Amino acid sequence: xxxxxxxxxxxxxxxxxxxxxxxxxxxxxxxxxxxxxxxxxxxxxxxxxxxxxxxxxxxxxxxxxxxxxxxxxxxxxxxxxxxxxxxxxxxxxxxxxxxxxxxxxxxxxxxxxxxxxxxxxxxxxxxxxxxxxxxxxxxxxxxxxxxxxxxxxxxxxxxxxxxxxxxxxxxxxxxxxxxxxxxxxxxxxxxxxxxxxxxxxxxxxxxxxxxxxxxxxxxxxxxxxxxxxxxxxxxxxxxxxxxxxxxxxxxxxxxxxxxxxxxxxxxxxxxxxxxxxxxxxxxxxxxxxxx
Numbered sequence: 001x002x003x004x005x006x007x008x009x010x011x012x013x014x015x016x017x018x019x020x021x022x023x024x025x026x027x028x029x030x031x032x033x034x035x036x037x038x039x040x041x042x043x044x045x046x047x048x049x050x051x052x053x054x055x056x057x058x059x060x061x062x063x064x065x066x067x068x069x070x071x072x073x074x075x076x077x078x079x080x081x082x083x084x085x086x087x088x089x090x091x092x093x094x095x096x097x098x099x100x101x102x103x104x105x106x107x108x109x110x111x112x113x114x115x116x117x118x119x120x121x122x123x124x125x126x127x128x129x130x131x132x133x134x135x136x137x138x139x140x141x142x143x144x145x146x147x148x149x150x151x152x153x154x155x156x157x158x159x160x161x162x163x164x165x166x167x168x169x170x171x172x173x174x175x176x177x178x179x180x181x182x183x184x185x186x187x188x189x190x191x192x193x194x195x196x197x198x199x200x201x202x203x204x205x206x207x208x209x210x211x212x213x214x215x216x217x218x219x220x221x222x223x224x225x226x227x228x229x230x231x232x233x234x235x236x237x238x239x240x241x242x243x244x245x246x247x248x249x250x251x252x253x254x255x256x257x258x259x260x261x262x263x264x265x266x267x268x269x270x271x272x273x274x275x276x277x278x279x280x281x282x283x284x285x286x287x288x289x290x291x
Contacts, residue, residue, distance in 0.1 A: 008036050008037075022093060065143075160214075
């Protein structure tokens with residue numbers, strides 16, 4: 001049995017597509033466990049098990065990693081240790097049969113996951129698609145958390161933290177080799193969005209959040225730090241407040257405005273591309289061959 005954990009947040013636009021592609025390409029018995037936050041509960045009938053973890057949490061809305069961890073725990077209560085556990089982003093789905101592929105990879109590695117080398121050298125397993133067994137995940141104490149303790153340096157020397165950072169640390173700490181699933185589509189439209197991996201997993205990217213990626217940040221430039229002479233809050237004295245406003249305006253015009261304008265332009269372009277590709281997915285069953 002394959003147990004699939006997925007999260008849909010504040011939008012139902014990917015549900016029908018994901019369910020349809022799973023039906024076509026998961027050629028083994030499977031169940032889908034979906035966390036639906038901000039989604040009409042009527043969509044829950046498309047999945048085998050549905051939750052709204054944030055609604056049940058005393059801490060309020062939960063970050064993505066905690067939802068994935070909670071779904072894995074829920075699956076672990078129902079599944080056998082040898083069953084396959086798949087984490088799948090809400091805007092991701094298989095475009096080719098998965099059964100033999102999963103059997104092959106998991107016969108050689110305890111865990112296989114997308115690794116986004118194209119995202120300026122990301123090194124961690126990515127939750128857009130990750131496959132393992134229920135027993136291995138439990139024994140590892142698998143955890144998708146991010147944080148300062150699990151950062152890495154990317155290809156540009158930037159210090160990065162992201163979902164999957166702790167999982168990479170757990171695997172490395174135990175000397176466990178895992179199987180990276182790498183991008184096989186060209187990246188002609190965008191280096192990180194609209195990716196096909198191992199010719200069988202599609203990940204749209206940013207399907208539930210602003211369409212601006214780390215590779216876009218590289219193109220736009222980093223936001224310049226505030227100079228020491230420009231505190232976050234202006235002083236109370238009228239003259240001091242006037243001087244602060246002049247310095248703030250000068251800093252914005254000379255340092256930040258160019259970055260902000262490039263960021264806005266890239267975000268608009270990405271949104272337009274995202275909508276074009278979404279329309280292609282809806283109208284062309286072989287859309288992934290054109291990426």
